[in-house]
Amino acid sequence: MADQKASTSIEAVESGLAAQGYIASRQIATAVYLSQQIEKPILVEGPAGVGKTELAKAIAAWRGKKMIRLQCYEGLDEAKALYEWKYAKQLLYTQILKDKLGEVLGGAQTLHAALDQLHDFGDVFFSKEFVEPRPLLQALEQPGGCVLLIDEIDKSDAEFESLLLEILSDFQVTIPELGTVSAITPPTVILTSNSERDLGDALKRRCLHLHIGFPEQRLEERIVESRVPGISQTLRRQMVGFIHEIRSLDLKKLPSVSESIDWARVLVLLQATELDTEIVKDTLNVLLKYEADIEAASPQVTTFIAKAARSNVFG
Amino acid sequence: MRQNLHRFFRAARGAGVHVSPAESIDAMRAVAQVGLTDRAILRDALLLTLAKSQDEKLALGDCFDLFFSQPEPPQDQAEANDNDEASQDADQSPSSGSASEAGGGQPQEGLGPLAQMLLSQDRNAIQAAIASASGAASLSDIRYSTQRGIFSSRILDAMGLQRLRDDLDELTATNPALAERLRAALDALREAVRDTVSQGLALYAREEAENLRNEILRNAPLARIERRQVAEMRVLIRQIARRLRERYSKPRKRQRRGHLDVRRTLRRNAAWGGIPFLTAWKRKHRDKPKIVALCDVSGSVAQVSDFFLLLIHSLHEVVDDVRSFAFSSHLIEVSEILEKKSPEEAMAEIMSKVGFGSSDYGSSLVDFEKDFMSALTPQTTVIVLGDARSNNLDPRADILRRISERSKRLVWLNPEGRLAWGFGDSEMPRYATFCSVVRQCATAQQLERAVSDIVATYQ
Secondary structure, eight states, X not given: OHHHHXXXXXXXXXXXXXXXXXXXXXXXXHHHHHHHXXXXXXXXXXXXXSSHHHHHHHHHHHHTOEEEEEEOOTTOOHHHHTEEXXXXXXXXXXXXXXXXXXXXXXXXXXXXXXXXXXXXXXXXXXXXXXXXXXXXXXXXXXXXXXXXXXXXXXXXXXXXXXXXXXXXHHSEEEETTXXXXXXXXXXXXXXXXXXXXXXXXXXXXXXXXXXXOOOOHHHHHHHHHHHOTTSOHHHHHHHHHHHHHHHTSOOSSOOOHHHHHXXXXXXXXXXXXXXXXXXXXXXXXXXXXXXXXXXXXXXXXXXXXXXXXXXXXXX | OHHHHHHHHHHHHHTTOOOOHHHHHHHHHHHHHHOSSOHHHHHHHHXXXXXOSHHHHHHHHHHHHHHHTSOOOOHHHHHHHHHOOOHHHHHHHHHHHHHHHHTTTSSOTTOOHHHHHHHHTOHHHHHHHHHHHHHHTTGGGOOSGGGHXXXXXXXXXXXXXXXXXXXXXXXXXXXXXXXXXXXXHHHHHHHHHHHHHHHHHHHHSHHHHHHHHHHHHHTSBGGGXXXXXXXXXXXXXXXXXXXXXXXXXSOSEEEEEEEEOHHHHHHHTGGGTTOOSSOOEEEEEOOOOEEEEEEEOSGGGHHHHHHHHHHHHTOTTTXXXXXXXXXXXXXXXXXXXXXXXXXXXXXHHHHHHHTTSOOOHHHHHHHHHHHHGGGOOTTEEEEEESOOBOTTSOOOHHHHHHHHHHSSEEEEEESSOGGGTTSTTBOHHXXXXXXXXXXXXXXXXXXXHHHHHHHHTTO
C-alpha cells in the first residue's frame, strides 16, 4: 500500500513541478519527494545551465513558499551568510541612550557599583534586535518554512562548508551570544555545484546526491515545449536533434538546456519554420559561447541539420 | 528485506562505494518511504542516498543490477526470513514440507528433502534453498577466487548433499531410472550453485581483489610492468593524482592571526570614525607550485617517465604551472603535447620525436640551458627523472649547478636502486652534489611519495 502511495506521490511531484514549467525526470522527482519525506537537503551537481537553480525556484513556486537564495563565492563568510551584529545601530543607541544610562548609573557611588548595575541590564546590546539576519538565519526564521537555495557551493571556501554542516543536519545554527536558533519549520534546502572542486565527504554525507546531466531528446523537447510554447513541433524536433548532435562534438562548453531554450526563442523571433544552414550559422552564437567552438562546429552544420531532419522523419 | 538491504550495502562497499552506517540508515529510511514494488524507483532512491559522485553512481547502478539479477527467494519466503532469522532450519523445513506435499502421491517416500525437491523440479524452492544455504555458508564473506570450491561445497553440504548421496546409492540398486534422473538433477544443481558462488564473488570480493591487485601494482617496478597492466597502472596513477589533489588543493590563503593589517582595518572602520570595531588581519599568500620537469625517455626509463608525466599533468588543481621537457639525445618541450592529447597519443608522439635514442645528458642539458633557462624562477622546483647513465659522454654537471642555483629546489628521481648509482656509466654521484634531494623512484608508491613531498614544500 505504501508503495502505491509512493509512486503516486512521485507523480504528484512531477506534475506539480510541470505546472511551474519545470519538466522533471523521474529521478529528479524521486529526489524531491525523498528530500521532503526524510528531511534531507539535496545536493545537485551537473554542468552549467541544466536547470539546477531552476529546480529550486520551481519547488518554491509549486509549494507556494518563499525562496531564499545564498549565492556562494570565494571569501563568503559567516557575517555575510549567517548573521551580523548591527554595529552602527548599537553605536547609535548607546549615543541616544547616553542620558538614560547616566540616570541609571547615577545612583552608583563607585565604579564597581556602576558595573554591577550595568550587569543587571543584561546584554541589551547583544539581543535579537541587533542581529542582522543573513540568508541562512532568515531561512530558519521563516514561520511557514521556505526553500533555501545555496547556489554554487563549490565556489565557496572549504571552511564555509563546515559552517553549513550544522544547518544541513539539524536545521539549527549556534550564535555564541544568543544560543542555538532552531528552524521553526525545517526549510527545503537545495545546494548546487558545478563540481569545480570536490566537496567534503562530511557535506556530501548529509545530502541526497542528485546528478542532473543533459536530458534525453524526448525530455528536452518537452522542456522546450513548456518554456517556448510558440514553437512548431517540426522545428522543435529538428532543433533539439541538432543540439544533441552538437553535444557529441568535443567542445569547450557544450550547449545545455538554457541555451536550447534561448535558441528556441531566437528561432521563434526570427519566424523560422524549419532549420536551414543559413539561419543556423547566423544564430550559432546563441548556442556556443566560444569562438573556437563556433569554428569547430560550423563545418558540420549541414550534416547535423540533415541528420536531425532524418531522425525527425523516423521519430 | 532488511537482510537483503544489508547484503546490498556490503555488495556496494565491494563495488567501491563508501557506505557509512549513517548513509545506510538514510537509505533504509528512503526505502521505507518508496517501498520495494517499483524497482526503478528503488534504484533511484538507493542511488540518491548512497552514491555521492557520478562515478559512484555508475558503480552502484551496476552493482544494483547485478545484485537484483540474483535469483531471489520467492516473496513469501523472504517474509518468513524477516519474521524469524534462524535462517537455515526454518527455511529448510517449509520448503521441504512443500516439496514432500508435491511429491506426496509419488512413490519416492523415504527420500531426503533435497532429493524430493530436485525430483519435483520445483525451481522456486530450489533457488530459495540455494539462497538460504548460501546465507548459512556466509557467502558474503568470500574474498578470493580460489575460495570458489570451498564455498560451493559448503553450500551443497548445507543443502543436504550427504543425504542425497545416500539416496542415490539406494536408488541405484532399487530404481536405476529414477537414480539417473536424480543424478542429472544433481549436476544441474552443482552448476546453479557454482553460478551463485561466482556471482557472490563478483559482488562481495571486488574490493578485496582490487585492493590486493593495487597493492601488488603499487609496489611493482614501473619499468618492467607488462603491457596488459599499463592500463591498470594508468587508473592507479589517476587515483594517486586524485588523492594528492584532495590533500593539497586546500585554499591558498591563510590568515596570520596576530599580525594586524592596519591599513585595511582603518579603511573598514571609517564609518565609525576609525574606532576599530572590525579588525582585519594580514594574510599570507602561498605560492602555487611551479614545476619544471626534465624526463629521460630513453630505453628503460621511458615507462617511468610516462607515468610520471601522467601524474604531474593530472594535478591541475594543485600544480597549474608545469613545463615538461623530454630528452634522450636532445631535449624538446612536451608540455603542449601532453595538455592537448590523450596520454597514449601524447606518449607515442613524444617517443617518435625524441624517444629511443641513446641518452646524452650533457647535450640535453646544453639544449635546456640554451632555450629554456628563463623558465626557471626562484619559486620553481626542477625535477629531473632519469637514470643518469650518459654513455660515458660529458655529463656537463656545471649546467646542473646553474639550474640548481636559479631554482628553489632541484629534485632528482632515479628509477635505479641506490646500489647501482655510480657504477658503469652512471653519473649519479656527480649530479647528486647539486641536487636538493635525490631519491629512488621505481614504483608507483615511490612516485606518489616523491610528488607528494615536492608539492608539500609549497604548503
